[in-house]
Amino acid sequence: MLKLNNVNFKFDKSGACFFNNLSASFNRGKINFIQGANGSGKSTLFRILQGKLSSNEFLKGDFCLDEKYDNISHRIAMVQQKFDVMLADKFSFSENLKFANISRYPSLKFLPNHKDVEEFLKQFSIDKNKTVNLLSGGQRQILAILMVLQKMPKVLLLDEPTSALDVENSKMVMDFINDLVKTTNIIVIMICHDKELVESYCNSEYYHLGHDLISDGRFIEVKKI
Amino acid sequence: MKKIISIGLSVNLLLLSLGLYFYNPKSEDLSKEISSDVAKKDPKRIAIVTPTTHPSLEQIEKGFVDQMKLSNKYDYRFVTYNANGNRSLLKSQIEEAVQKKFDLIFTLASGPSLMAKEIVAKKNKNIPIVFAAVNKPKKINLVGDNVTGSEEIVDYKKQLSLLLFLKPDVKKVLLVYTPTSQGLQEDKDEIENILKTKGIELKTVEIYQANETYSKTISAFSGSDVIMVLKDNTVVSALDGLVNICNKNGITLLASDLDSVERGASVCFGVKEYDYGVYASRCAKLILEENKKPSDVPVVGVDEFKLIINKNSCEKQGVSIKDDLSFLIGSGSFI
Amino acid sequence: MLNSLLIVIEQTCIHLPLVIGAYFSFSLLKAPDLSIEAAYTFGAITSALALQSLSPDFCVLGIAIALIFSILGGCFVGFLSGTFTRKIGIPHLLSSIVTIGLFHGINQYVLGGAIFSLSNLINPIELNLGSETPFLIFSALVLFSLSFLFLKTQLGNMLAVHGNNPSFFANYNISMSFVFIFGICIANALAGISGYLDAQTSGFVEIGMGIGKALSCVTAIILGRVLTMTSRPMNTFIPVVGTFAYFVIQHALINVGFNLKYFTMVQAAIVLIALAFYYRNRGNNIFEKIDNLGV
Numbered sequence: 001m002l003k004l005n006n007v008n009f010k011f012d013k014s015g016a017c018f019f020n021n022l023s024a025s026f027n028r029g030k031i032n033f034i035q036g037a038n039g040s041g042k043s044t045l046f047r048i049l050q051g052k053l054s055s056n057e058f059l060k061g062d063f064c065l066d067e068k069y070d071n072i073s074h075r076i077a078m079v080q081q082k083f084d085v086m087l088a089d090k091f092s093f094s095e096n097l098k099f100a101n102i103s104r105y106p107s108l109k110f111l112p113n114h115k116d117v118e119e120f121l122k123q124f125s126i127d128k129n130k131t132v133n134l135l136s137g138g139q140r141q142i143l144a145i146l147m148v149l150q151k152m153p154k155v156l157l158l159d160e161p162t163s164a165l166d167v168e169n170s171k172m173v174m175d176f177i178n179d180l181v182k183t184t185n186i187i188v189i190m191i192c193h194d195k196e197l198v199e200s201y202c203n204s205e206y207y208h209l210g211h212d213l214i215s216d217g218r219f220i221e222v223k224k225i
Numbered sequence: 226m227k228k229i230i231s232i233g234l235s236v237n238l239l240l241l242s243l244g245l246y247f248y249n250p251k252s253e254d255l256s257k258e259i260s261s262d263v264a265k266k267d268p269k270r271i272a273i274v275t276p277t278t279h280p281s282l283e284q285i286e287k288g289f290v291d292q293m294k295l296s297n298k299y300d301y302r303f304v305t306y307n308a309n310g311n312r313s314l315l316k317s318q319i320e321e322a323v324q325k326k327f328d329l330i331f332t333l334a335s336g337p338s339l340m341a342k343e344i345v346a347k348k349n350k351n352i353p354i355v356f357a358a359v360n361k362p363k364k365i366n367l368v369g370d371n372v373t374g375s376e377e378i379v380d381y382k383k384q385l386s387l388l389l390f391l392k393p394d395v396k397k398v399l400l401v402y403t404p405t406s407q408g409l410q411e412d413k414d415e416i417e418n419i420l421k422t423k424g425i426e427l428k429t430v431e432i433y434q435a436n437e438t439y440s441k442t443i444s445a446f447s448g449s450d451v452i453m454v455l456k457d458n459t460v461v462s463a464l465d466g467l468v469n470i471c472n473k474n475g476i477t478l479l480a481s482d483l484d485s486v487e488r489g490a491s492v493c494f495g496v497k498e499y500d501y502g503v504y505a506s507r508c509a510k511l512i513l514e515e516n517k518k519p520s521d522v523p524v525v526g527v528d529e530f531k532l533i534i535n536k537n538s539c540e541k542q543g544v545s546i547k548d549d550l551s552f553l554i555g556s557g558s559f560i
Numbered sequence: 561m562l563n564s565l566l567i568v569i570e571q572t573c574i575h576l577p578l579v580i581g582a583y584f585s586f587s588l589l590k591a592p593d594l595s596i597e598a599a600y601t602f603g604a605i606t607s608a609l610a611l612q613s614l615s616p617d618f619c620v621l622g623i624a625i626a627l628i629f630s631i632l633g634g635c636f637v638g639f640l641s642g643t644f645t646r647k648i649g650i651p652h653l654l655s656s657i658v659t660i661g662l663f664h665g666i667n668q669y670v671l672g673g674a675i676f677s678l679s680n681l682i683n684p685i686e687l688n689l690g691s692e693t694p695f696l697i698f699s700a701l702v703l704f705s706l707s708f709l710f711l712k713t714q715l716g717n718m719l720a721v722h723g724n725n726p727s728f729f730a731n732y733n734i735s736m737s738f739v740f741i742f743g744i745c746i747a748n749a750l751a752g753i754s755g756y757l758d759a760q761t762s763g764f765v766e767i768g769m770g771i772g773k774a775l776s777c778v779t780a781i782i783l784g785r786v787l788t789m790t791s792r793p794m795n796t797f798i799p800v801v802g803t804f805a806y807f808v809i810q811h812a813l814i815n816v817g818f819n820l821k822y823f824t825m826v827q828a829a830i831v832l833i834a835l836a837f838y839y840r841n842r843g844n845n846i847f848e849k850i851d852n853l854g855v
Contacts, residue, residue, distance in 0.1 A: 086731045088721045090793040099721065099728075105738050106714040147732070228789065278821055307820040311772055313571065314810060314823065316762060320567045321814050335675060336766065343679060343763030347691070365764070366677035405767045407674045433664070 007061030020217020036209035138169025288502025360408030439466030581750030597770035603752020606633035622684025634752020
């Protein structure tokens with residue numbers, strides 16, 4: 001379980017608080033959806049979890065993963081909204097997976113092996129040896145998620161994975177994430193605006209990130225569907 | 226389909242090179258037109274290798290070719306290889322010339338001469354090499370059993386004392402030269418030493434490309450009485466700019482080669498480029514006609530120095546000519 | 561005929577490291593790395609001076625010294641050029657031009673003159689056989705196999721990924737500076753080796769050796785692309801075939817018999833035809849990203 005306790009965040013050290021005593025907890029075994037109006041701070045929250053702050057910004061609060069880890073930023077992996085930036089177009093599916101396993105300073109050894117996910121590929125009819133720019137959007141989205149998973153993170157953040165996809169590809173990606181949540185031990189937090197999609201998955205927790213007019217900060221609350 | 230096209234292209238390239246090896250139009254044409262009337266002279270083939278296109282190099286080549294054509298013994302045919310300023314092209318052309326077994330290779334300036342010496346030493350030691358207009362060949366190791374030719378000699382003592390004779394009140398000299406050109410760095414040191422003994426200050430401007438000559442000189446010339454130019458192809462190409470500066474400001478332009486005088490330099494002391502070719506042709510004739518070995522033919526330094534003065538420019542550039550001057554100068558001429 | 565082929569093969573072997581290096585930086589890294597000109601000259605200068613001062617007695621030792629010093633010299637140029645790009649933030653085209661300018665002076669200082677002759681030193685690459693060709697062919701084969709293997713390693717693939725998608729690295733916590741600077745260093749080290757081979761076979765080192773080499777490398781790579789027509793992202797055959805084709809064309813043009821003043825012009829016309837042929841149908845295919853560098 002990932003817990004946030006009394007998180008205070010300011011964009012500018014001298015300015016107003018953006019997140020004011022924000023608290024939340026995210027569980028395993030279910031997809032955690034975050035929904036909120038544009039500008040309510042969803043991507044900022046993801047950025048804070050990853051630890052990517054610029055020098056002006058101010059952060060204070062408790063982050064706790066599984067009651068033991070405090071330094072969580074390298075156990076968190078994120079797939080951006082523009083997932084094409086995370087792929088190497090001219091290479092094949094399996095080569096991309098191998099690239100994701102490379103450490104900070106690539107060495108002169110041959111490419112490392114990737115963790116095989118044959119059953120997923122058959123299910124989504126992806127050809128391992130085709131170059132990535134010939135795959136469809138949903139298949140590329142799945143590739144981005146798989147690449148990020150190669151380093152075995154404990155938390156997976158997904159920023160609107162289905163917003164650029166059509167109905168069929170969206171279903172494919174959601175099925176994949178669903179399988180992932182059921183079979184592995186990863187906490188999945190997903191931003192999604194599509195209400196119908198959220199409602200169609202029962203094993204999910206639905207959070208709303210809203211603006212508190214009284215304290216002028218943000219709050220997260222669990223909403224039951 | 227693509228693979229077939231690419232294979233086809235590569236095969237075509239190889240066939241092209243094969244075909245062109247056997248097709249050699251130059252020598253065939255010449256043999257057709259000459260064989261009818263000049264049957265008594267045997268042909269001898271000479272390869273001329275020039276590093277780039279430049280008027281002074283063309284003059285040297287002309288001197289060589291004109292003198293060789295006057296020969297009664299052989300009928301000389303020339304093939305010119307112009308390297309377009311490209312080193313790998315120069316190498317290809319010299320390899321080509323060596324492979325075609327020319328009777329002599331005539332090289333201009335130090336680059337082609339060194340390369341030709343190296344390649345001939347490796348591939349075919351029988352081809353003699355005659356060079357022309359190389360500055361200090363011993364220093365760059367252009368010596369060998371089958372290398373000889375005409376050397377550039379400089380006599381700065383004489384040149385500078387003649388300058389002082391014409392213009393005794395010189396206090397500061399600006400030297401415009403290319404340090405990356407072979408031998409000029411040492412020339413600058415020599416000139417500096419000579420001028421120091423005479424109590425004249427020397428300032429230098431270093432040029433690496435012809436088009437920066439004007440802009441660099443115009444910032445540096447103030448206070449100078451004389452601008453001096455050496456045997457330097459790069460700066461001499463841009464001589465017109467220097468002539469402009471000198472004419473406007475009354476500064477004397479002293480050049481070290483005789484072709485600059487028509488372009489506006491007021492005092493020129495040097496050797497005609499044509500003469501380098503003439504002297505080299507004498508070496509070539511000794512090798513080819515009298516069957517001397519190149520090691521027996523000493524490297525000849527061309528020292529027929531001439532002093533030429535451009536009267537019009539002298540007026541603009543601050544050199545006063547007295548009428549009785551021509552009697553006092555040993556070998557000189559007026560324009 | 562055999563002589564002609566031998567001449568072309570020798571020229572190819574001398575320039576092969578340079579074109580492989582240019583392939584790594586222009587085609588794979590997509591960085592317009594003009595500093596290979598400076599590395600070419602500087603590698604030749606360092607190895608020539610090392611041979612002169614160390615004066616090895618054995619040929620194999622001489623080869624080792626020459627190669628080590630030319631690699632170090634080229635690497636130094638590449639390291640400077642890459643550091644200016646990654647650490648200061650200058651675009652690589654500008655930082656490589658600046659490096660050429662810096663090394664214009666450094667080369668003059670180190671060489672101490674305009675021309676340096678190598679003919680009074682032992683020629684290590686002759687290996688007492690009397691001809692340089694066996695060593696040249698051997699070195700070309702070794703270099704080809706080494707670059708083939710290199711492109712299968714992690715670093716080789718990362719070079720190609722840099723050209724394909726530079727924003728790839730931030731997402732997987734791979735150091736982009738490391739990949740880029742390493743790639744530029746390797747490219748310039750290969751240029752240094754080529755500079756030494758050129759100086760050794762011509763017999764002298766000249767300050768202006770490197771001028772125009774970037775253009776001839778680009779020409780060779782373009783010819784290689786046209787002739788191999790491969791769709792894979794990395795292919796070691798492109799520089800090899802390209803260099804060979806470049807020198808075949810050069811050799812053939814010398815033999816045709818037109819006035820060689822116009823050689824550069826005719827060569828450029830041939831490259832134009834090759835380029836037109838290669839780029840004719842590129843715009844139609846939507847999966848081919850338009851490549852700004854085009855090499």
